[in-house]
Each structure stands twice: as structure tokens, then as C-alpha cells.
Amino acid sequence: MRAVVFHAHGGPEQLVLTELPDPVAGPGQVVVRVHACALNRLDLWVRNGLPGSRLPLPHVLGSDIAGVVESLGAGVDAAWLGRAVLVNPGLSCGTCEACLSGWDNLCPQYRILGETAPGGYAERVLVPAANLLARPECLDTITAAAAPLTFLTAWQMLTVRAQVGPGQLVLIHAVGSGVGVAGLQIARLHGARVIALASSEAKLARARELGAEFTVRSDAPDWEKQVRALAPVGKRGVDVVFEHTGAATWEASLRLARRGGTIVTCGASSGHAAVTDLRQVFFRQLQVLGSTMGSKAHLHRIVLLMARGALRPVVDRCFPLAEAAEAQRYLDRREQFGKVVLTLDAGAT
Missing domain, CATH: 3.90.180.10 (Medium-chain alcohol dehydrogenases, catalytic domain)
Known part of the structure; x- marks a missing residue:
């Protein structure tokens, strides 16, 4: 062959x-x-x-x-x-x-x-x-x-690990990636509101077509301030940060999570040696969750939802x-x- x-x-x-x-x-x-x-x-x-x-x-x-x-x-x-x-x-x-x-x-x-x-x-x-x-x-x-791989990964991250639910605010890094596209759809399927980050207007436009309520250019020097300036975010922060970029965004992800919020990560495309200010974690009682792939059973559920047109x-x-x-x-x-x-x-x- x-x-x-x-x-x-x-x-x-x-x-x-x-x-x-x-x-x-x-x-x-x-x-x-x-x-x-x-x-x-x-x-x-x-x-x-x-x-x-x-x-x-x-x-x-x-x-x-x-x-x-x-x-x-x-x-x-x-x-x-x-x-x-x-x-x-x-x-x-x-x-x-x-x-x-x-x-x-x-x-x-x-x-x-x-x-x-x-x-x-x-x-x-x-x-x-x-x-x-x-x-x-x-x-x-x-x-x-x-x-298979990206939807299975995003499914476990959001539904099993972070347990995302209706009305929650989810920040998704690199929304144009395979796992980002999957995460956006899965978050919306479960009733969450999505803030999408991407490096071009074209990608952000596609994200809005898939249901992102808010979009921010991740290549802007002040992207973190722009996220914070969004009305639902403000001083409160977001409920869930969907992380897979790693070192370049990790410290901002910790800061943007609300008190008691969740950061769930499946990768580190910008580098794995990220700096963690532990005060952010324990004073604000954050949950930092790792996630790799998902169970075989989850993919059966995902494929069923694709057959129904709920995910694509x-x-x-x-x-x-x-x-x-x-x-x-x-x-x-x-x-x-x-x-x-x-x-x-x-x-x-």
C-alpha cells in the first residue's frame, strides 16, 4: 500500500x-x-x-x-x-x-x-x-x-470536565483550530454564551456564523483588556476558559476566569512551560482541569448529534x-x- x-x-x-x-x-x-x-x-x-x-x-x-x-x-x-x-x-x-x-x-x-x-x-x-x-x-x-479527535477532545473538556451549562460564559482560544471549532459548537449546544478569540477578522466572522456572541482579535496587544471590556465579563470574569494554546495565553486565562471559575486545557501549542501564579488559583478558588481525548462512548453520542445536524x-x-x-x-x-x-x-x- x-x-x-x-x-x-x-x-x-x-x-x-x-x-x-x-x-x-x-x-x-x-x-x-x-x-x-x-x-x-x-x-x-x-x-x-x-x-x-x-x-x-x-x-x-x-x-x-x-x-x-x-x-x-x-x-x-x-x-x-x-x-x-x-x-x-x-x-x-x-x-x-x-x-x-x-x-x-x-x-x-x-x-x-x-x-x-x-x-x-x-x-x-x-x-x-x-x-x-x-x-x-x-x-x-x-x-x-x-x-473524531477534536470533537472527542472538546466534548470531554466542556461536558465532562468543565460541565458547561446554559447561560455560562465560555472563552475559547484559537477558535479557528479544529478543537476550537468543535468547542464553540459544543458550548453553544449546551446553552453557553461564547467569546471567541482568533487572529483574523475572517476567522472571527466564521465564528459568529457558528454562534459566537462576542469576538476579539487575539493578535491585538490589548486583547485581554478587550475581553474584560465586554459587558458580560467586566470585573466578574468568565465561567470557563477553553485553553489549548499554553504559555502565551495561560496567565491571562487565569486572570480572566471568575472567582470559582474553571480553566480546562488539552494542549499547549505555544509552549508547555507556562507560568502559574498560585495566588490566582487558591485566593480565587479556580479549578484548573487537564483533559486528553475522551471515552469511546462519547464519540457515539457526538456522531448521533452530527447525524441530527446539531454538530458539524x-x-x-x-x-x-x-x-x-x-x-x-x-x-x-x-x-x-x-x-x-x-x-x-x-x-x-
Whole structure:
């Protein structure tokens, strides 16, 4: 099969198109013919090299996969064969306490496709049958590929960790990113009011179309003051800060949260060594919550809401598999609103 791999950590020039052996499904597994695979910033981090990671090379990136089930291993329901699917990117043992309690993303063996397991920058991918979800008819293949990782991440951040509710004020950083787009929609679905931050007027206009009530340019030197000047914010602050940018915004996020408010974070794209003034945390009784991915059960709920039209992935631009390096460069320039997707099938729609 064709696949894009890297043999050494470094820049996007390390990505090369090559041939790899076709995967073979074992018991409980399936082989999915990949039609589309969305990019995530995780792809860039893994390609560059994560601290302490000893990843077997060459490696295939790609966490967000949509395609068709091509072959089945022993014990897999034959009804899956030939079905259009999207793939849950979280891999877990399925038998430990965390998995059985519905927190499979806390499994000691937890892995993510494309991070520490071969991913979707390839014509075929091997996954457990438990990770399959039937693709709703309302989603085309490319849009379906834009759904799993970011919506699963944002769902856990807002509904499980922060427990966002009607009327709450939610500040969303980098709203044009995949997780930002998902967070905006999920917050609005639960009745929250959203303040969206982005680096361009075009992105803010798109955010307003998705339901953001207030928008502020994050590249303005006084963006924090502009947020504070909004009538619902004032001296009170916001109920929830949706953080994933890290060092560049962390101190402001702490300051902007109301007394007893919540900062929930899933990433640190601007740097992980953020400064925390602990007085902000204990005097104002803030909740600082970490969040990574979400349970397999959550993605079933998310896909059901997509089937009903309540949530919808946003695709910014598509690239063919052979242009994976250019797709990553485009993502790294942070010009997109929504997801960047690789297409692997000429008929993918």
C-alpha cells in the first residue's frame, strides 16, 4: 500500500511517500481502506519528536480516519464488511478498571492512532473493531474524517470536565483550530454564551456564523483588556476558559476566569512551560482541569448529534496524500478555519 512516513524526526521535509506491506486483520480487528484522513497539530508534534518518546521508525501519522471496512479478523461481526465508517482514534486494552468504568482514555495502555500506533496517512489502517462507528449518511467521507479527535477532545473538556451549562460564559482560544471549532459548537449546544478569540477578522466572522456572541482579535496587544471590556465579563470574569494554546495565553486565562471559575486545557501549542501564579488559583478558588481525548462512548453520542445536524465538522482545505508535507506546512501557518484533510481516494467526497 502507499503511505506517507518519516524515518527521522524533524521538519515536514522528513515526510516521504513510500510503499508498505498491507496490514492483516487479527482476531477482533479490521482493515479499513482509508479514503480521508484529517490532520491535527499532534501530527506536527510527533513528527518533530516528543520528549521522552522512543517511537519505532518509520512511522505513519494520522489520527482522524474515514473510509470503508475492507477485511475482518476472526470474531468480528460480518455486517461491518464494506461499511462506510469513521474510526475512534483512541486505543485501549478494554479490560482494565479504567476501560470498564468508561474512562478508557485513562487506560495504562492507552494509545492514539498516528501518535504511538500507525495512523491514517496510508491507504489502509489496522484498527480494533471496537473503534468503528458507522458514518452517518449526512456526512461525506471528508467531513467525517474531520470529526473524531477534536470533537472527542472538546466534548470531554466542556461536558465532562468543565460541565458547561446554559447561560455560562465560555472563552475559547484559537477558535479557528479544529478543537476550537468543535468547542464553540459544543458550548453553544449546551446553552453557553461564547467569546471567541482568533487572529483574523475572517476567522472571527466564521465564528459568529457558528454562534459566537462576542469576538476579539487575539493578535491585538490589548486583547485581554478587550475581553474584560465586554459587558458580560467586566470585573466578574468568565465561567470557563477553553485553553489549548499554553504559555502565551495561560496567565491571562487565569486572570480572566471568575472567582470559582474553571480553566480546562488539552494542549499547549505555544509552549508547555507556562507560568502559574498560585495566588490566582487558591485566593480565587479556580479549578484548573487537564483533559486528553475522551471515552469511546462519547464519540457515539457526538456522531448521533452530527447525524441530527446539531454538530458539524468544518473542513478548511483538502490535499492529496502525496502532498502531506505541504498540508502540514499549511496547518503550521495557522491560516485555516477548521480542519485540513488528506484525501486518499479519487472518489472521496
